[in-house]
Amino acid sequence: MFTVILIMFAGIILGASLRKYRIKHINRLITILIWMLLFILGVEAGSNKDIINGLLTLGLEAVIITIATVLGSCIAAWSLWYVLYKRKKGAKA
Amino acid sequence: MKGSLVIVGFFALGCLTGLYNILPFNISETDISLYALCALMFSVGLSIGNDPQTIKNFRALNPRLIFLPIMTILGTLVGAALASIFLTNRTMTECMAVGSGFGYYSLSSIFITEYKGAELGTVALLSNITREIITLLAAPLLVRWFGNLAPISSGGATTMDTTLPIISRCSGQEFVVVSIFHGFVVDFSVPFLVTFFCSI
Numbered sequence: 001m002f003t004v005i006l007i008m009f010a011g012i013i014l015g016a017s018l019r020k021y022r023i024k025h026i027n028r029l030i031t032i033l034i035w036m037l038l039f040i041l042g043v044e045a046g047s048n049k050d051i052i053n054g055l056l057t058l059g060l061e062a063v064i065i066t067i068a069t070v071l072g073s074c075i076a077a078w079s080l081w082y083v084l085y086k087r088k089k090g091a092k093a
Numbered sequence: 094m095k096g097s098l099v100i101v102g103f104f105a106l107g108c109l110t111g112l113y114n115i116l117p118f119n120i121s122e123t124d125i126s127l128y129a130l131c132a133l134m135f136s137v138g139l140s141i142g143n144d145p146q147t148i149k150n151f152r153a154l155n156p157r158l159i160f161l162p163i164m165t166i167l168g169t170l171v172g173a174a175l176a177s178i179f180l181t182n183r184t185m186t187e188c189m190a191v192g193s194g195f196g197y198y199s200l201s202s203i204f205i206t207e208y209k210g211a212e213l214g215t216v217a218l219l220s221n222i223t224r225e226i227i228t229l230l231a232a233p234l235l236v237r238w239f240g241n242l243a244p245i246s247s248g249g250a251t252t253m254d255t256t257l258p259i260i261s262r263c264s265g266q267e268f269v270v271v272s273i274f275h276g277f278v279v280d281f282s283v284p285f286l287v288t289f290f291c292s293i
Contacts, residue, residue: 004134004204005284011138019143026140033133034199035103040126041202041218042107043116044211051212052112058212061183062191062219065176069192069220070227072172073246074239076164081240084157 100199104218130203134284137200141281151274158242158271162278165246166286169195187213190290194221195249196228196256197283204284208291224249228256232263241265245272250283252276 015023045051051058110116120126173192177185191213194201198221206214228235228248235243241264248256253276260272 004130005288007131008134008138008284011135012142013138015139015142015144017142019145023139023143026136026143030133030136030140033129033136034100034203037126037129037133037203038100038199038218039103039107039110040120040129041206041211041214042104042109043111043120044107044206045104045215046108046111047114047119048111048211051215052108054212055215058216059219061180062216063223064179065173065188065191065216065220066223066227068172068176069169069195070172070224070247072170072175073165073168073249074235074243076168076171077161077242077246078239080160080164081242086240 101222126203127207130207133200133203151270151277153270154274155271158274161242161245161271162275162282165195165249165275165279166282168246169193169249170286186290186293190287191217191220193283193286193290194224195251195279195283196221196224197250197280198222198225200283201287204287205291208288225251225255229259232256232259236263241268242271245275248272248276250276250280253280 169192170189173188174185176192177183177188180188187209190205190209191201194205194217198218201221202214202218205217224247228244228251231247232244235247244256244260244263245252245268248260252260252272257269257272257276261269264272
């Protein structure tokens, strides 16, 4: 599993050592690979009857997780915001 | 937004292809997706390593805001863990793996499909696209309710590109640098956290 992450680090090291030469079109390649992989994910999902029949349920699960994660991260951001800015302003005023 | 639509388009096109058995072979039995994933991660690494601008930008950062990505990651994971209480058919680690996409829907759904199968991969895709859309639409509300850092946390891994314009507008210009830094760090954490939660 971690092979993929090692491959990314190999890319970073190679990219950094080749900094003299701008590697062109790399973002184009990334976009095309992402398209290809999401197409494959679609094919896998589409040929799986359980997923197609349960798409509504899966979507609902997705939305529940999203709302929970957005709220969680916003509350965490609010507490940092409070410590860094709001409390100080309150003390000055 | 246009980029997201194209990506959803490819996913939908794939769904139709799979549904009507258009491909002459079973793509999930081949290793194409694994090789493409390796090629993708290598290219992502190349683009990070080759870009001197990203690191330079961070010199202008308010040092106290280094904690923001950590808050985002912690808040998201706690939220995802709590969501698993309501989703009885999903384990806590599955929910946390989906949450660890932080809006980076392409990469997280690809990883999760590779490790856990297409069903959870689809949940990850839908969930993380929704996260980006919520951030784009609700940024002004999030600022009012949770302060100027909230849309950055909510945007997760997308705050260095797709959600940067809206953050700059709603939170203010002075938050652009922290937004880029935050996006970079959270972005970088996605493959690690997703792999971690899929393997435990």
